Amino acid sequence: MTATIIDGKIIAADLRARVAAEVARVGREHDLVPGLAVVLVGNDPASEVYVGSKAKQTRAAGMVSFEHRLPADVAEVDLLALVGRLNADPSVHGILVQLPLPKGLDSQKVIAAIDPAKDVDGLNPVNAGRLASGFDALTPCTPLGCIILTKTVRSSLSGLNALIVGRSNLVGRPLVQLLLNENATVTIAHSRTVDLPGLCRQADLVYAAVGRPEMVRGDWIKPGATVIDVGINRLPTADGKTRLVGDVAYEEALKVAGAVTPVPGGVGQMTVACLLVNTLRAACAIRGLPKPAV
Ligand code: GUN
Numbered sequence: 001m002t003a004t005i006i007d008g009k010i011i012a013a014d015l016r017a018r019v020a021a022e023v024a025r026v027g028r029e030h031d032l033v034p035g036l037a038v039v040l041v042g043n044d045p046a047s048e049v050y051v052g053s054k055a056k057q058t059r060a061a062g063m064v065s066f067e068h069r070l071p072a073d074v075a076e077v078d079l080l081a082l083v084g085r086l087n088a089d090p091s092v093h094g095i096l097v098q099l100p101l102p103k104g105l106d107s108q109k110v111i112a113a114i115d116p117a118k119d120v121d122g123l124n125p126v127n128a129g130r131l132a133s134g135f136d137a138l139t140p141c142t143p144l145g146c147i148i149l150t151k152t153v154r155s156s157l158s159g160l161n162a163l164i165v166g167r168s169n170l171v172g173r174p175l176v177q178l179l180l181n182e183n184a185t186v187t188i189a190h191s192r193t194v195d196l197p198g199l200c201r202q203a204d205l206v207y208a209a210v211g212r213p214e215m216v217r218g219d220w221i222k223p224g225a226t227v228i229d230v231g232i233n234r235l236p237t238a239d240g241k242t243r244l245v246g247d248v249a250y251e252e253a254l255k256v257a258g259a260v261t262p263v264p265g266g267v268g269q270m271t272v273a274c275l276l277v278n279t280l281r282a283a284c285a286i287r288g289l290p291k292p293a294v
Contacts (some may be wrong), residue, residue, distance in 0.1 A: 001255075002254050002255065003227075003253065003254045003255075003256070003257040003258055003259050003260045004153060004260075005254075005259075005260060005261075005263045006149050006152060006153060006175070006228075006259050006260065006262075006266060007262075007265065007268035008145075008149060008261060008262070008265050008266040008267060008270050009265050009266065009269050010146065011149060011152055011269070011270065012145075012269035012270050012273040013270070013273075015148070015270070015273040015274070015276075015277065015294070016057065016060070016061055016273050016276060018293075018294045019061050019273070019276045019277055019280055019294050020060070020061045020062050022280055022292040022293060022294050023061055023063055023280060026064055026280075026283070026284065026289065026292065027062065027159070030287065030289060032280050032283055032284070032287055032289070033062075033063065033064055033091075034063040034064070034093045034094070034282070034283035035053045035063060035064040035065075035066060035091045035092045035093050035094070035225055035274070035279075035283070036052050036054070036058045036063055036064070036065055036066065036092075036093070036094040036095075036096065036120065036276075036279045037066040037067075037068060037086045037092045037095050037096070037098045038051050038055060038065070038066070038067055038068070038087075038096050038098065038223070039068045039070065039079075039082065039083070039086075039095070039096065039098065040067070040068070040069050040070070040078065040098045040133055041069075041070045041071075041072060041097070041098070041102055041105065042070075042071070042072030042101075042102040042147025042192055043072070043073055044100075044102075047098045050098065050272075051067065051098055053272060054096070054272055054275060056203035057272050057273070057276060058276065058279070059077075061276050062191045063276070063279060063280070064091065066086075066091075066092060068082060068086075072081070072102040073102075073104075074105075076105055076106065076109070076110075076189045078103075079097075079105060079110060080109070080110065080113050083095065083110065083113045083114055084113070086118070087113075087114070087118065090276050092118065092284055093118060093279055093282045093283035094118055094120035094275075094277065094278060094282050094283070095114050095115070095118045095119065095120065096120055096121050096203040097110055097111065097114070098165065099170070105272075111123045111124055111125075112124060112125060116138070117142055117282060117285065117286055118282055118286075119282075120137050120138060120141075120275055120278040120282055121138075121140060121170075121275075121277050121278075122137065122138045122139045122140040122141070122174065122278070123140060123170070128169070128173070128174065130273040131174055131178075132177055134181070135284055138278055138281065138282060139174060139178065139278070140169075140170055140171070140174045140243060140271070141173050141270075141271045141274035141275045141277075141278060142170060142209075142230060142270070142271045142274070143171055143174045143175040143178050143270050143273040144178070144265060144270075144277070144278075145267055145269075145270025145273065146171075146175060146178075146207055146228050146230065146267060146270070147175075147178050147179070147182065148166065148274070149224055149228055149261055149266070149267065149270060150205060150228060153258070153259040154205075154226060156182075157179065157182035157183065157184045157205065158182065158183040158184070159183065159184070159185065160185065160202050160204040160205055161182045161184070161185050161187070161204050161205070161281065162179045162184040162185065162186045162187070162204070162205040162207065162265055163187050163188075163189060163199055163200055163201060163202075163203035163205070163206050163207070164176060164179075164186065164187070164188045164189065164205075164207045164209065165190075165196070165200075165206070165207065165208050165209060165210050165215075165216065165247070166188075166189075166190065166207075166208070166209035166210040166211070166230070167190045168209065169190055171207075171209040171230055171278040172190075172207075173188075175207055175209070176188055179205075184205065187199060187203070190265050194235040196220075197217070197219070197220040200216065200221065200222075200264055201220060201221070201222050202222065203222060203225060204222065204224075204225055204226065205225065205226050205228070206225055206226070206227045206228065206248075207228045207230060208228070208229050208230060208231055208246065208247035208248050209230035209231065209247065210231065210268060211231055211233065211247065212231070212233070212247055213231070213233040213235055213245045213246075213247070214245055214247070214248065214249040214250075215231075215247050215248075215249075216229075216247055216248040216249065216253070217249050217252055218249055218251075218255055218256050219252070219256075220254055221252075221253055221256045221257050222256075223256055223257075224257070224258040225256075225257050225258060226257065226258055226259045226260075227248055227249070227253050227257045227259070227260045227261070228261050228266070228267060229246035229247055229248040229260070229261050229262075229263050229266055229267065230246075230247065230267050231245070231246040231247030231248070231263060232244060232246070232263060232264070232268055233245050233246065233247070242265070244263055244264050245263060246261075246262075246263030246266070248260070248263075250262065250263065251278065278294050280292050281294075282293065
């Protein structure tokens with residue numbers, strides 16, 4: 001038996017189309033054009049690629065994209081001043097500061113300076129706290145994408161054992177909250193966890209988000225489990241190029257799991273699509289409109 005491959009490309013394209021339809025509607029009915037500002041500090045090549053694709057997809061959805069590029073040696077006060085101007089700009093409904101920031105800049109301080117109403121990354125402590133307490137919140141995009149992908153193969157997550165490997169603020173921690181909201185039983189594993197393979201074998205849902213290439217092996221996976229691979233790791237190949245692999249040994253997982261996300265073409269596709277969802281949501285909330293239907 002071989003697992004179902006969860007096609008993030010198709011699912012993300014469908015979500016982007018629904019966002020675009022709602023953007024068109026709020027434009028027509030309320031004269032509202034959502035705007036997303038992306039701030040890139042320095043020139044990390046991977047970040048350049050992400051930021052470029054965010055801008056392109058924002059425009060394709062009918063929203064306005066504002067790009068701000070600052071040198072790696074920018075003074076923290078100048079970065080904070082830019083965030084302050086974006087907070088005050090009525091044409092900006094979403095603000096994303098691409099992470100990681102270059103050395104010398106305090107990312108916690110920068111994230112905390114973003115107006116929680118415009119915090120489309122859901123990383124501001126106000127949004128993280130609201131999510132953890134069960135309040136309505138702007139929610140980090142990658143975990144949102146993980147839940148959407150899971151639900152394409154599982155109609156209900158209620159009572160399922162979910163294992164999250166990795167406890168980052170960007171993925172692991174918010175994913176705990178989203179899975180709890182779905183009534184899953186959640187375990188979060190990390191570098192100090194004892195017997196990770198044993199824990200994994202009990203999980204109906206596995207979320208691998210550690211950034212270690214192919215760490216989760218096929219014989220860790222419970223037969224029929226849903227495996228969501230959040231990892232994006234670049235490995236050198238024999239011919240001097242690189243290839244992308246996830247945190248899961250994909251070929252091994254295919255033989256055991258019920259469903260698996262590929263890398264690339266899985267979770268990565270969903271992150272930007274969910275960013276568009278959050279920008280639309282933020283714009284509607286700031287304008288006092290009902291939640292959009294996406
Ligand atoms: N770097 C990698 N993923 C993300 C993300 O979702 N948001 C931000 N701000 N930076 C990232």
